[in-house]
Amino acid sequence: MEQLHDIGALTDTAFFWTSLVKAVIAFLVVVVAVAMMTLAERRVSAFIQDRLGPNRVGPFGLLQPIADGLKNFLKEETLPGQASRLYFVLAPVLSMAPAFILFAVIPFAAPLPTPWGLVEMIVAPVPIGILFVLAFSSLGVYGIFLAGWSSNNKYSLLGGLRGSAQMVSYEVALGMSLIPIFMIVGNVTIPEMVWAQQRSVDAAVAGVAPETLGIWFAFPLGLAFFLFVVSSFAETNRLPFDLPEAEAELVAGYHAEYSSMRFALFMMGEYAHLLTASALMATLFFGGWDIPFWRGDNMVVVAPGIVAGAEPAVWKTILTFFSFAIKTLFFAFVFIWVRWTLPRFRYDQIMDLGWKVMLPTALAYIVLMAVSILALDSLAVPYGLGYGLILTAINLIATFVFLYLVDSDRVIMGGSAKRPVPPVVPEAVVVDREELIGAGSALTPRDRGEE
Secondary structure (H helix, E strand, C coil): CCEEEECCCCCHHHHHHHHHHHHHHHHHHHHHHHHHHHHHHHHHHHHHCCCCCCCCCCHHHCCHHHHHHHHHHHCCCCCCCCCCHHHHHHHHHHHHHHHHHHHHHCCCCCCEEECCEEECCCCCCCCCCHHHHHHHHCCHHHHHHHHHHHCCCHHHHHHHHHHHHHHHHHHHHHHHHCHHHHHHHCCCCHHHHHHHCCCCCCHHHCCCCCCCCCCCCCCCCHHHHHHHHHHHHHHCCCCCCCHHHCHHHHCCHHHCCCCHHHHHHHHHHHHHHHHHHHHHHHHHHCCCCCCCCCCCCCEEEEECCEEEECCCCHHHHHHHHHHHHHHHHHHHHHHHHHHCCCCCCCHHHHHHHHHHHHHHHHHHHHHHHHHHHHHHHHCCCCCCHHHHHHHHHHHHHHHHHHHHHCCCCCCCCCHHHHCCCCCCCCCCCCCCHHHHHHHCCCCCHHHHCCC
């Protein structure tokens, strides 16, 4: 029976120490996960390309990230003679830091009951939640642009300009794809977004905890999820959106002049952004740490030390952490899978997709969801599973229409497709036989008519 559970609030001293421990553990876990993602990328790419991948350093190649890190530490640092030293050194930090900071506001497990009180499994439960995520995720563009500008290298500058334009373009669509979540939840706090996707309709928590939809948002907000995924690929500069570092055109892009650990910081930032985007997909659209088809983990903190819903337990915290980790790693695998499957877009295609397709679609989708939610509320449809299924049907239709209209032959065109050129029919070539005979030492006697 679901009800309110008073576990007890943490004292100021206990809150300080638990927050410190959570921050240290979260940072170490993210650093290790980023290192192992480099190995996972190489092993998955090897599997896709029918190769073995790194398998020499340690059992099954598991120590390869340590070898790579040691190599970067031992390599020589370079600094271009005409570079702006301050910004050249600052750029890798600005590229990496936002991705690590974002993990502080993502809940990764159910609340943990301890002898000192209830500990929320989130490093910083800030009330602005997803707004904090949008604000800090947009800071990554400064690192890329500063790296290109401060290097005093034309190829690096072009890569920085490409990266800043691309990230700004898709940041708008990414933010707009989250507005329908605000409409449904009525709050920007991420733990309450997780709670809204869980199923808890017990009368004991009515009026105390927020109402729940009882279905993961990937279904009633399917088109928003699709827009968020595409924008996340562009935000993380992953294929097919990795134009800022296109080696065929820009040598190495914005980090062409970097080496050693400064270069490694850019790579760490890229994989940290990948993990952050994967964690946000799992949290905002797939219930976060929620275990599907089980109500034993459906709980939310309604006041310091007080939980509404199921009763907290240590074993539930562990299970929900593994649920969150599995969902996050799945989306990280999708990022890797897409990188080694799809070719790179041209830059004009990326800009057309961002401004001519993603942005208008996001605006139209916000209007559609606003009208749908207003209509359901006007018809007094109870907020719950039925409410979510109706929105799911609306989103299926909207997604089908969107995918039909965004056909590569209709919208995402190249320069040649905008002005079609009629096919050139080759003219028949008439060759005089006498000219061939007169010129032809290479002609055979049969060709000369001597036989």
